[in-house]
Amino acid sequence: MLDGAKLMPHSTSTGTWRAWRKLLRPGDCGVALAGLAVCVVAGFGLWRGGAPDGVIVRASGQVFVDDLSRSRRLEVSGPLGVTVIEIEPGRARVASDPGPRQYCVRQGWLARAGAVAICAPNEVSLMLTGRGVDYDSLSY
Numbered sequence: 638m639l640d641g642a643k644l645m646p647h648s649t650s651t652g653t654w655r656a657w658r659k660l661l662r663p664g665d666c667g668v669a670l671a672g673l674a675v676c677v678v679a680g681f682g683l684w685r686g687g688a689p690d691g692v693i694v695r696a697s698g699q700v701f702v703d704d705l706s707r708s709r710r711l712e713v714s715g716p717l718g719v720t721v722i723e724i725e726p727g728r729a730r731v732a733s734d735p736g737p738r739q740y741c742v743r744q745g746w747l748a749r750a751g752a753v754a755i756c757a758p759n760e761v762s763l764m765l766t767g768r769g770v771d772y773d774s775l776s777y
Contacts (some may be wrong), residue, residue, distance in 0.1 A: 639775070650742065681688075685745075687749070687750040687767045687768050688727065688750065688767055689705055689727065689728070689729075689747075689748065689749065689750045689752070689765035689766060689767040690704060690705060690750070690766060690767045690768070691703065691704050691705060691765070691766040691767070692704070692705055692724055692729050692763065692764070692765055692766070693763075693764045693765075693766060694711060694713060694722060694724070694761070694762070694763055694764075695762045695763040695764075696713040696714065696715055696718070696720070696759075696760060696761045696762075697714065697715055697760055697761075701713075703720075703724070704739050705724060705725075705726055705727055705728070705729065705765070706726060707724075707726065707733065708723075708724065708725045708726065709723075709724050710722070710723050710724070710732075711723075715735075715756070715759035715760050715761050716758075716759060716760055717735040717736060717758055717759045718735035718759065719735065719754055720733070720734045720735070720759050720761040721733045721734075722763055727748060728746045728747060728748040728764060728765075729746070729747055729765060730742075730744070730745055730746045730747060730754070730763075731744070731754050731756060731763055733754045734758050734759055734761070735758075735759055736757070736758040736759050737758060739760075740755075740756075741755055741756040741763070747763065747765050748765075749765065749767075750765055750766060750767025751764075751765065751766075752765045753765075753769070770773075
């Protein structure tokens with residue numbers, strides 16, 4: 638059936654790897670490792686939000702602005718009841734809210750500039766301010 642035909646050897650992934658490995662030089666591995674190191678450093682250094690320096694709490698048309706230098710607990714009244722906000726140096730959170738789904742409480746501690754927790758049913762919002770905000774605007 639295949640009387641005069643030549644059979645070609647089957648190419649495997651290990652055979653392909655060996656062919657590529659012959660083309661690599663020691664400097665190529667160094668360049669690849671240096672590129673990986675630059676990516677890791679850039680990921681940790683450039684894409685993290687800045688440190689927050691203040692907090693803005695909005696509730697029922699009122700605005701409360703303060704810094705994050707000391708620990709305190711705020712009780713803010715809204716249409717459904719009282720929302721409790723805890724502030725510690727460098728972070729803040731909504732500790733309790735009378736809203737039905739508790740989305741703002743589930744967000745936990747906010748520790749990056751520009752982070753927001755919105756308790757929509759009770760008309761209360763918490764936002765951290767700072768120099769290195771991750772985004773330019775927020776719509777909700």
